[in-house]
Amino acid sequence: xxxxxxxxxxxxxxxxxxxxxxxxxxxxxxxxxxxxxxxxxxxxxxxxxxxxxxxxxxxxxxxxxxxxxxxxxxxxxxxxxxxxxxxxxx
Numbered sequence: 337x338x339x340x341x342x343x344x345x346x347x348x349x350x351x352x353x354x355x356x357x358x359x360x361x362x363x364x365x366x367x368x369x370x371x372x373x374x375x376x377x378x379x380x381x382x383x384x385x386x387x388x389x390x391x392x393x394x395x396x397x398x399x400x401x402x403x404x405x406x407x408x409x410x411x412x413x414x415x416x417x418x419x420x421x422x423x424x425x426x
Contacts, residue, residue, distance in 0.1 A: 365391065383402075387403045389403050
């Protein structure tokens, strides 16, 4: 699963690539942000990226990533969703 750091404008929903951004393994990105990630939406990108995620740093500032979701990530997302069913927010 590869990911790419990008610039995202929430108001206009435009995605701009960052010139010096290199693809990273999505698992490494999640660990760096202590798994504080959230899927925003589907995207279609010529490079194979198919989802937009936001990650929050220690100061709760958002960083946006295009992610190439594969079957393993989809299974993990579904497992996490199912494990949280019935839990109440505190």
